[in-house]
Amino acid sequence: MKLSLAKPDITQKEIDAVVEVMKSGVLSIGPRIKEFEKKVAEYIGVKHAIAVNSGTSGLHLLIRALGIKEGDEVITTPFSFISSSNCILFERAKPVFVDIDPYTLDIDINRIEEKITDKTKAILAVDVFGHPVDIKRLRAIADEYGLKLIEDACEALGSEYDGIKVGSMADGAVFAFYPNKQITTGEGGMIVTNSDEVNALCRSLRNQGRSKCGLWLEHEYLGYNYRMNELSAAIGSVQMDRLDEIIKKRCMVANMYNEALSGIKGITLPYISPKVTVMSWFVYVIRLEDDKKQAQMMQHLIDSGISCRPYFSPIHLQKYMVEQFGYTEGSFPVAEKAGRTCIALPFYNDMSADEIEYIAEKIREGLS
Secondary structure, eight states: OOBOSOOOOOOHHHHHHHHHHHHHTOOBSSHHHHHHHHHHHHHHTOSEEEEESOHHHHHHHHHHHTTOOTTOEEEEOSSSOTHHHHHHHTTTOEEEEOOBOTTTOSBOGGGTGGGOOTTEEEEEEEOGGGOOOOHHHHHHHHHHHTOEEEEEOTTOTTOEETTEETTSSSSEEEEEOOTTSSSOOSSOEEEEESOHHHHHHHHHHTBTTBOTTOOTTOBSSOOOBOOOBHHHHHHHHHHHHTHHHHHHHHHHHHHHHHHHHTTOTTEEOOOOOTTEEEOOOSOEEEEESSTTOHHHHHHHHHHTTBOOBOSOOOGGGSHHHHHHHOOOTTSSHHHHHHHHHEEEEOOOTTOOHHHHHHHHHHHHHHHO
16 A cells, blocks of 8 residues: 555536646736635635745745844744745744643743843744644733744644634734645745735735835846746636635544544653644654654655655754754653654645555554
């Protein structure tokens, strides 16, 4: 049996939408992008949604639009995909790491205030693996200290904490649509915000800094080509129509995993806070109780035809981070232990009970 780590859920509806765009002759800067943006904004409950070509691009634009610049500090997590820190470095600001909660693996909110200085300009929180952060607490801290709040919701479209949709309370949030995400556009991302100013600036910056009046080849800012194309937007628009169905499928797969893996000694299953009202499940990640067996277990799974990955390797221990900031092992012990023990298992919408039972069997073998 060969099992992929992830698969996009593409139906004939998405295929038909792409063919329609190809026949239209409008492949960029067209109506499908506006349609996709409108659907995401309405779903999240915000005024604006700005489509871009990746979640990384969206985070970078938000950092720019919120005025974060060289010498500023942004408090964030060391346990995430690398782009949540790179977007800060792009503008020559400094990511200031706070260790993570040992259960949710999100940033430890109780440790944030001790890292705030007169250089701190923002908090960038990540909804790790789709588990939403406590955005009300983060909003309160940001407001008390006069900080901007950015939510990296790239892994969490559809998740809710205490009835609040991810992306709806930050100054700006970003979703991503890589093929392993809840919905996909192939490559792509979406900025959401209630700020008219952030919206206008992000729209200009994604399109080479073109002027607000939209004159051809008139540029007000140093911008980028971060635009989404019409083909991607067409896929995304159909996927948004199917989002509730997709989340339901992902919850069913997660529940099958929970049932198949419960009772296996030596692993810990994903923790979901009781305040999470919707978990949209980006990936399914187990944690090994023995932090020296990760490589051995992964090799056993790979040899059995089961794709898997170590999610995540802590950001502060990446080579260029160590060289630039001098981080060492032990700097953020909770994140480091998670990096040594977490394994992402195959996870996609149409997984079968037989496939999951096979994975459970191979995990038992690997622990024996």
